[in-house]
Amino acid sequence: MKTFWTIVRDGYNVNPSEIIKARWATDEEKKNLTKVFKDLMVYGIEHHEIKNLTYEDTEEMWKGGRHVCFPGGYNDAVVISDSDVATLLRLDAERGRMAKIENLKKQIETYKKEIAFLSSKKLYTRAEAQEAAEKYNEKYNEGGEGYVPHYSTYTELEYYKNELAEAEKELEELK
Structure with a gap:
């Protein structure tokens, strides 16, 4: 099963709230999804809460990335690279330390x-x-x-x- 990283913002919050390792919906799971969600729905495997990043820190990712969604409520997520994950987690930790x-x-x-x-x-x-x-x-x-x-x-x-x-x-x- 192929996994990938996403950055997520929940609800109407503009700032990102989590970095989640995810997987695509399986064929079995897709049977229960509407047509529009079959190629958008992903499921979280590993979660990293982020508290110190802003939309501006991730703006280019939101504009140019592939958007996906998680089940269970309104959220917006975009696929990001492994190097983006490392950079964002480092930046979040540094901002947390400064705060x-x-x-x-x-x-x-x-x-x-x-x-x-x-x-x-x-x-x-x-x-x-x-x-x-x-x-x-x-x-x-x-x-x-x-x-x-x-x-x-x-x-x-x-x-x-x-x-x-x-x-x-x-x-x-x-x-």
Whole structure:
């Protein structure tokens, strides 16, 4: 059975969503297809999700390639070469890595701000924070429901310091 690669976009999404190794419909399967689909229908064998490619990355493939379709819903697919697969998977992985780097940089900034904020406040142990919250609730809410401020703890500060260290380590490994 001859197999080949396709790139797919699902529904009305313009950007590609998967690269799928496929096969043509067998003679037996073609018996259940309408005439128009007999030479278009393909079946997936191996799937690779892609998250970071755009239509522009694959525009020439869509314009010049042989269009096929998969069963089970609206989709658009085009046959691509083995070298296209390797190139697209590499590009998707690189864009994913770059997006991860940008996300980590934002997380690191958030952790640094949180650490600076917590370092500027009075910190409590968990037990002290619980006690302070209960006292506040008794005094201002008469023991009922109502606003109770958050009392920051040493544990929270340590949490953000650990998260910062992990994010910085992961960022260094990605660079």
